[in-house]
Every structure is written in structure tokens, then in C-alpha cells.
Amino acid sequence: MKVKRILAIMLILIISVTVTGCEKDTKDNPIDAFDVDVNNKIAYEPEFGGELILPLSTIKTLNPLINENMSYYHFSKLIYEGLFELGDDLNVVNQLAEDYTLKEEGKIISIKLREDVLWHDGEKFTAEDVAFTINTIKYANDDTSYKKMFSNALGSFNASNIHKILDVQMLDDYHIDIRFDESFSHGLETLTFPILPKHRFAAEREDKNSYIAALTEENFTPIGTGPYRFVDYEKHKTIFLESYDKYREGRPYIDSVVGKILEDEELSLTAFETGQVHVTTAIDVDWEKYDQNNRIRIYEFISPNYEFLGFNFSKDIFSRESGSGLRKAFAYGIDRQSIIQRVYLGHGTQTDLPIYPNSWLLSEDSNIYGYNPSKAKEELNKLGWKDIDGDGFYEDEGGRKVELRLITNSYNPLRLKVADMIVEDLNKIGIHITKDYSDRIPENITEEMVEEQWEQVYNQVVKGDYDIALLGWHLSIIPELSFAFHSSQIKNGTNFIRYNSEVMDEALVKAFSATSRDNKLKAYENLQSVINEDLPYVSLFFKNDALLVDKKVMGDVDPTFFNVYRNIDKWYIPKEFQQEMVDKK
DSSP states (O other), X not given: OTHXXXXXXXXXXXXXXXXXXXXXXXXXXXXXXXXXXXXXXXXOOOOOOOEEEEEEEOOSOSXXXXXXXXXXXXXXXXXXXXXXXXXXXXXXXXXXXXXXXXXXXXXXXXXXXXXXXXXXXXXXXXXXXXXXXXXXXXXXXXXXXXXXXXXXXXXTTOOSOHHHHEEEEEEETTEEEEEESSOOTTHHHHTTSOOOOGXXXXXXXXXXXXXHHHTOOTTOOOOOSSSEEEEEEETTTEEEEEEOTTOTTOOOXXXXXXXXXXXXXXXXXXXXXXXXXXXXXXXXXOGGGGTTOTTEEEEEEEEEEEEEEEEOTXXXXXXXXXXXXXXXXXXXXXXXXXXXXXXXXXXXXXXXXXXXXXXXXXXXXXXXXXXXXXXXXXXXXXXXXXXXXXXXXXXXXXXXXXXXXXXXXXXXXXXXXXXXXXXXXXXXXXXXXXXXXXXXXXXXXXXXXXXXXXXXXXXXXXHTOOSEEEEEEEOOSSOOTHHHHOTTHHHHXXXXXXXXXXXXXHHHHHHHSOSSHHHHHHHHHHHHHHHHHHOSEEEEEEXXXXXXXXXXXXXXXXXXXXXXXXXXXXXXXXXXXXXXXXXXX
């Protein structure tokens, strides 16, 4: 759909995808839905054994470099690892890398690799595998997942071919230099892609045929370095994994993992509710309904889905010098916590910035706009606005009526409720907002109707036929925000609000080209202050998600949006539940 080119951006590492499935038999015998008493005070200890069944949507390939299926992206992390992984704060932590050093003002990342890593076929992991994987990604088509990852990370400042901007040099078996042609603050974050074993694709020498083999879609046999090794694949049915007993961090507790392929998220949820899989992600926001179910634990986490109000800077009311005061009035005048509680049932995280709320780059004093109608009116009064005719709405400094149109794709029921609450809040403080959207969702609405309305919103945005837009981004783990705010992106369309600021452009460039991690942190502190001061968007919130887990699955369950099965090697199933499952099958 054309809209996705403008109103969605592929996040680094997390791959958004629309999938279609083929018919299959979903009437499998359910696994046992154990009643684990919520009042049971037994303290279980980790034990080996058992089988974990995870849901997958229909997949096209087992190749992690070209996969575009979100469910398999998470599942493949059981098999594959990268040089680095992300921590809770989205800063990089070592995985296959043991240590790193930034050199030549960040142009070179010099990496010392772990020497205790084995591939699942018993071969040693070395620098040759890293170099081969990078060269394979460079060789791939531009629309390949991790090729796009690099392109997105490079932001709006470098349109060069990836072959010119990225090079790799092996110093010995466990030391490697990765070179960029300029200082690049996101280099470490891009090195979280899965590493492939060179020896499986390049028998004698590395060449284009070996890259083609490594990028194949059909009949791909996964071999990684992760806690689980690939055993078998029944196409369109199941993927079988077993614990890797030579895993450097120790053998995982759960012996086997089965990926059960279902058509979509709805069927995955049904399979979880009927006991056919042990884990799934919630679809709607009302997952508290599972709280009283003795079989289910709920693990909530912040998603990368960010909601905001964007202003049309081609309109004089927003682009002139006084426009920032008006935008601040919006920020103070919208009760975001009320929206989160009433519409999302509390499952959202308020923010003033389009930066992930747990990010290490987020300043402590970054959130400054709490709900304050009095301050909102103060901002309007500073502009010289007054309610001259006593109708409850302000006229501008010239005595002219002000009426602003809000657009959104209101066939999204949650967004419709948010839009209505925003209109109500702003009208209360005297900013006259009219609904330039349908405030009723038709009965028997179809996907085609939703698509048609989305296209209509897209066309209005492209033409600049709006004042304010309520929209959302699926943001990257790397807060590379030039796509939204850099003036160069007005022509490309991702800066659809047509925002143009030399101060912002400079702040974005500094954040992109920081020469060290400390400098990156400082550059992002400055960028945040620029965003908060000028408010090209009024940030609303990040949506929260939840992982639903059968209570017999215990251990360090700690999902994140970039790895829902994080720490899976530390999950376990107590022996009594393992045995009960075997007896009842």
C-alpha cells in the first residue's frame, strides 16, 4: 500500500510485515492447560527437560537475513546471534563480541571476538564468519531486510552505496575492524544482525556464488551459535529445535522448542487460549481479562508504536515565530494520561519525545509537558489571543477566528477515541478544533473500507490538506529522527509536516555523526531540548504490548519488543508439569 512508504518506516532489527497464509489443519490436539494455583506457594527450582511450543505465522523462508516475518524474527533469535545484542536501555551489550574499541573518531569499530563459541555443527566461530555475513548483506538486493537496516540507520545524510561506506578487515581469527567512511554514531547498533557460518556456503573461497547461497530462500538449513539448534522443518506446519548442549552459557533448561505455524495473530491467540501453544502476544488492549485465569501470566512491555500530533508547517499559523507557543498550548492542553487510561486501559507510556521511553539516550528531564490547562491558556494569552465574542474560543492577535481541522484514520477504533478526546480537551481550553474525519465507524466495516479511508488520509497529508494530523510511527530502536524532522526529507515525504529548521537540522546531524558514545549521549540531549522547545510533533504516548505465558513456564521471562523470548535459555518447566504432559498425551 502506498501509505506505508510515507506513514511507516522500517525499524532497525524489528521487521514489520503483512503475511498471508495457506489453508492448514488447526484442530490439533491441545497441549495440557495446567491449572497452576495462583495461591500455590511452592518454590520451584530450575530443572532440565520439557517441551515449549511457540506460535509462528506463515513464513516464506528460514533464512534470517532475508526473513520479513515478525514472528520468525523473534523465533530465529533462539538459533542465531549477532556481534551485539541490546540491553534494557537499548544500549549495546556484547554477544559474540567480547570487547570493542571505537577508533578514528568513530569511523572504525575494532572488535575482539569471543573464542569459546561453536556453531551447531561443531565448527569454531571466527572472524571469517563475521566478514562473510557483512559481505553477504552488502551483496544482497536493496530490498533485503538487513540491507534496508543499514540504509535506515544511515539516515538522511548519506545516500552513498553501502559498498562505499562499509568495509570489513580481518586482523586475525578473533580480531576484526569494521570501517565506515565517516563518523557514524549508530554503527554499534547496526551490528546486531545474525551471523551466518561461512563454511556452510563457501567451500573453498568467498565469491558471489557463496553470497547467493547464503541468501537463498528455499531449502535453507539454519545453523547458528544460539541456545537452540535446528532439527527439522515440516513446511507450513512446524519447526523443531533442541537445546544445544555445547552452548557457551550452559545447556538451556527446556529440552525442545516447537514452532507451531498458524495463519495469523488471531489464530495464535486462539491456540494459546485452547492450550495448543504455551506463549503468545496479546492483540487487544484488554488483556486484564486473563488476570483471573490460573493458567496465564502476563508480562507487559513498551512497544515501538508511537502516537503523535503532527502540525502542517506550510500553514502560517504553525510556521511563524509565534507558532511554537501555540504548539506548547497543545502539549499542555491534552490530558494524555486520561487518554491512556480510558482508551488503552492504562497500557501506554506517556512521552514528550519520539524516543523509546527506556532508551539510554533519554534525558532525565526530557518530559516537561504535563497536563496543565492553565499553562495552556497562559501560552495562548502570551500570543495575544483573546475570546473577544465570548463563545468560549480564542480569536488570534488580529481578532480573527481560529478554527483548526484535525484528520486521522478514524476507522481505527482506538485512534478514533483518542481523536475525540483530543478535540474535547482542546476545545475546553479555547482552541477551536473541528473533526475532519468520520466520527462513526460503519457497521459491518470491511478491510477494504479501512484501506480506502487510510488512502484518503494519505492523500490529504501529501497535498497538505490538513491542519493537524493524529498519526503514529513504528519507530526504530535507533532514534534516527532525520526522516521525520530534517528539512531534506520534505521532498522525500517522510517529513510530511514540512518542518524546516536550521537548528533542528544541525542537531540531527550532530546526533548522527557523534564520534563516541559519550558524545552521542550529549548530542541526543541537545536534540531532545530542540524538539521540546520547538515541538514539531506533540508526542502523546508509546503503546504497550503484553506477552501471555502459560504459568507452568517459569524462570527469567523478560520480553522486550526487540526480543520477546529474551533469556529463553533460563526458562524452565518444573518436572511435575513435564511428567503430567507426557502422561496425558
